[in-house]
Amino acid sequence: MGMKAVNGGVCAAEGFMASAAAAGIRKHGRDDMAMIFSEKPCVTAGTFTSNVVKAAPVQWDKKVIASGAAVQAVVVNSGIANACTGEEGMQACEAEAKAVSDGFGGAVPASSVLVSSTGVIGLQMPMDKVKDGITELVPKLSHDEASATAASKAIMTTDTKNKEFAVEFTLSGKTVHLGGMTKGSGMIHPRMCTMLCFLTTDAAISKEMLQKALSSDIVDTYNMISVDGDTSTNDTCVILANGLAGNTEITAEGEAFDTFCRALHTVNETLAKRMAADGEGASHLFEVKVVSAKSKDEARTLARSVVSSTLTKAAIYGRDANWGRILCAMGYSGAQFDPDKVRLYFVNDIGKIEVYKDGTPIAFDEDFAKEILSHEEVTALIEMHEGDETATAWGCDLTHEYVDINSAYRS
Amino acid sequence: MGMKAVNGGVCAAEGFMASAAAAGIRKHGRDDMAMIFSEKPCVTAGTFTSNVVKAAPVQWDKKVIASGAAVQAVVVNSGIANACTGEEGMQACEAEAKAVSDGFGGAVPASSVLVSSTGVIGLQMPMDKVKDGITELVPKLSHDEASATAASKAIMTTDTKNKEFAVEFTLSGKTVHLGGMTKGSGMIHPRMCTMLCFLTTDAAISKEMLQKALSSDIVDTYNMISVDGDTSTNDTCVILANGLAGNTEITAEGEAFDTFCRALHTVNETLAKRMAADGEGASHLFEVKVVSAKSKDEARTLARSVVSSTLTKAAIYGRDANWGRILCAMGYSGAQFDPDKVRLYFVNDIGKIEVYKDGTPIAFDEDFAKEILSHEEVTALIEMHEGDETATAWGCDLTHEYVDINSAYRS
Numbered sequence A, B: 001m002g003m004k005a006v007n008g009g010v011c012a013a014e015g016f017m018a019s020a021a022a023a024g025i026r027k028h029g030r031d032d033m034a035m036i037f038s039e040k041p042c043v044t045a046g047t048f049t050s051n052v053v054k055a056a057p058v059q060w061d062k063k064v065i066a067s068g069a070a071v072q073a074v075v076v077n078s079g080i081a082n083a084c085t086g087e088e089g090m091q092a093c094e095a096e097a098k099a100v101s102d103g104f105g106g107a108v109p110a111s112s113v114l115v116s117s118t119g120v121i122g123l124q125m126p127m128d129k130v131k132d133g134i135t136e137l138v139p140k141l142s143h144d145e146a147s148a149t150a151a152s153k154a155i156m157t158t159d160t161k162n163k164e165f166a167v168e169f170t171l172s173g174k175t176v177h178l179g180g181m182t183k184g185s186g187m188i189h190p191r192m193c194t195m196l197c198f199l200t201t202d203a204a205i206s207k208e209m210l211q212k213a214l215s216s217d218i219v220d221t222y223n224m225i226s227v228d229g230d231t232s233t234n235d236t237c238v239i240l241a242n243g244l245a246g247n248t249e250i251t252a253e254g255e256a257f258d259t260f261c262r263a264l265h266t267v268n269e270t271l272a273k274r275m276a277a278d279g280e281g282a283s284h285l286f287e288v289k290v291v292s293a294k295s296k297d298e299a300r301t302l303a304r305s306v307v308s309s310t311l312t313k314a315a316i317y318g319r320d321a322n323w324g325r326i327l328c329a330m331g332y333s334g335a336q337f338d339p340d341k342v343r344l345y346f347v348n349d350i351g352k353i354e355v356y357k358d359g360t361p362i363a364f365d366e367d368f369a370k371e372i373l374s375h376e377e378v379t380a381l382i383e384m385h386e387g388d389e390t391a392t393a394w395g396c397d398l399t400h401e402y403v404d405i406n407s408a409y410r411s
Helices: A056-066 A086-103 A127-140 A145-154 A207-218 A255-277 A296-308 A310-317 A324-331 A366-374 A400-407 B056-066 B086-103 B127-140 B145-154 B207-218 B255-277 B296-308 B310-317 B324-331 B366-373 B400-407
Strands: A004-006 A016-021 A033-048 A071-080 A114-120 A163-171 A174-183 A196-201 A236-241 A285-293 A343-348 A351-357 A377-383 A389-396 B003-006 B016-021 B033-048 B071-080 B114-120 B163-171 B174-183 B196-201 B236-241 B285-293 B343-348 B351-357 B377-383 B389-396
Touching: A016 A127, A016 A145, A033 A056, A033 A127, A033 A145, A033 A196, A033 A207, A056 A086, A056 A114, A056 A236, A071 A086, A071 A127, A071 A145, A071 A196, A071 A236, A086 A114, A086 A127, A114 A196, A145 A163, A145 A174, A163 A255, A174 A255, A196 A255, A207 A236, A207 A255, A255 A285, A255 A389, A285 A296, A285 A310, A296 A310, A296 A324, A296 A377, A296 A389, A310 A324, A310 B400, A324 A377, A343 A366, A351 A366, A400 B310, A400 B400, B003 B255, B016 B127, B016 B145, B033 B056, B033 B127, B033 B145, B033 B196, B033 B207, B056 B086, B056 B114, B056 B236, B071 B086, B071 B127, B071 B145, B071 B196, B071 B236, B086 B114, B086 B127, B114 B196, B145 B163, B145 B174, B163 B255, B174 B255, B196 B255, B207 B236, B207 B255, B255 B285, B255 B389, B285 B296, B285 B310, B296 B310, B296 B324, B296 B377, B296 B389, B310 B324, B324 B377, B343 B366, B351 B366
Parallel strands: A071 A114, A196 A236, A285 A377, B071 B114, B196 B236, B285 B377
Antiparallel strands: A004 A163, A016 A033, A033 A071, A033 A236, A163 A174, A174 A196, A285 A389, A343 A351, A343 A377, B003 B163, B016 B033, B033 B071, B033 B236, B163 B174, B174 B196, B285 B389, B343 B351, B343 B377
């Protein structure tokens, strides 16, 4: 299958536009609102946080998507999460959707507008600023790459890098695009989905198949990253499909669906890894790959436990091949396994080093290990020797900067 | 019931002795081995880590206690955990127990000696040093308080304070003592028990009732503390009862058993809180008290989730009343509850401040909140308004020093 990366992020797909605005919700005078708009109403699917405490926009978006409304516009702000804000928070979502609808002269129904927020929990939305922001966002909408990039930057909070990616592929002889933007740097330990992720495609696909593709793909992408073990109240991942590529609509499983899923997976995995690498304060992308496990579930459980271990993350920061902490994190993960069958390696572009085998430590070259661990990306490869299943998780190291950021975030 | 705190730690109970020695297992030339000895063989109970990867001494001690052997001696080292060390690690335990037996001229059977280790995972025990240490420990055994304190200091790793405590109480007209020492500062998130905790008592009690008292008490003491979410491979909590107080032996539930359990709880809760307050790099003891919950299990789940939340811990370090992170951690805990019924306060000796009520934020005096959070102990009081159950968890803040300690621990 021909698939290639292309520029344009959420604007890579035909008919999608984006814009950004500085509404003054965050203090810094930088862009803090973004809009995504499709010329044609979209088939829409979404996945949201499993946190019992759900932010108002999550509750709003779940209703919009469940209603089957054809979504044309998404408005997002950073700075305030609109979570734990009670009835006033829900009214803010409604007022935002109404303001977007008004911005399009009523052509877009308020009941089809998606609303998303990220930032401090427990503050009410400054609605005057938000409405002014929306008034600015609508006329600035544009198809160009720069607008997609501006939108992806406007939704950043403690992120240090904007994260957007898109691919081009073929479905029933038509060129199709799928792109996305995401943010997430702290409070990242998705159980259903990631912090905020917006995907756009010009593929023609039914709502049922779109939701199926999204729900099954997040399990091995966004649900496999962790920055700090805190599952957010605002996790949102939505995909809009406007069908403008003109391919035969995907309405069932089969080759075309598989092709679409592969494209979706490429975009999601790329964005998920970038999110992990840009975890708050991170100096390493830390990948944990579990192979030859008894079951897929067990492989995922082991990989997630290691990538989330505070002590392992601190060791990676210290470029210390302290593999005992990895065995320890595997042991308390809940998975049942025989420690005597495990083999453990550190590996990346610099090289590969074996540190543990058959229940006992292996003498290894500490200098070479330090060299491997000094690279900005490092993989802990864990062989279980109990089956054929594999899972990969992504995270980052625990650094002084993480503590700086999070002890001073709200103030 | 009359119960009072007394000095003497593990030597407070009649017939118990302790000693410490510098065996050179750690680098610093400070004491790194400790021994506890009872003049009379003891009824013994223990609880151990639930980690699938169990250190060799944990496996050894479980066997000794299961065998019903009357324990007279416990030997402990810091510096090396003897975990992930395979067959050689198990042989080291046996050799240590044999060396202790030899130290007493064979009067203490090797099969009744408890062995315990804490430190780096994945290194083999330096048996020559260990044996020399044991040779030094035996003749130094003494009943005095200073020996108990020296033993409690010898088992410290990254701990900054030694942790020992004892109480005196009455059973069937006899004066009884129960004391303990504990260590634990990192890799603290006990699921069965804490890192290392040794309790001694001169009470007369059957093995069955002793195990029952210990197993039920750790649920609300050691199992309710968390420093970093990592459950160790070495968690061990044992209690030795030599019966020298001369009380009527406790062989069933009833008033005497309840009295004993209250004394045990006082010692365990005190040591657990000290362990949390002395978490690696900690500048705050952070207490989370959940009240009016639907069930005891749910209260425990909520309290543990909040006390373990990385983001909440960083906010406490920053003296930031960022209560949204607490609601968030409650929400992903797995407990089902109605966020709109929750009320949240910060409280300690400085004062009490309400921050969240009925689903919405409450305006509060930020300066006063900062004053409360600047105190070295702070409690998050969470009212659920769904029932009558209560649970308390203890932890500490996430600081720069934690990262310092753990990015450089092994090297």
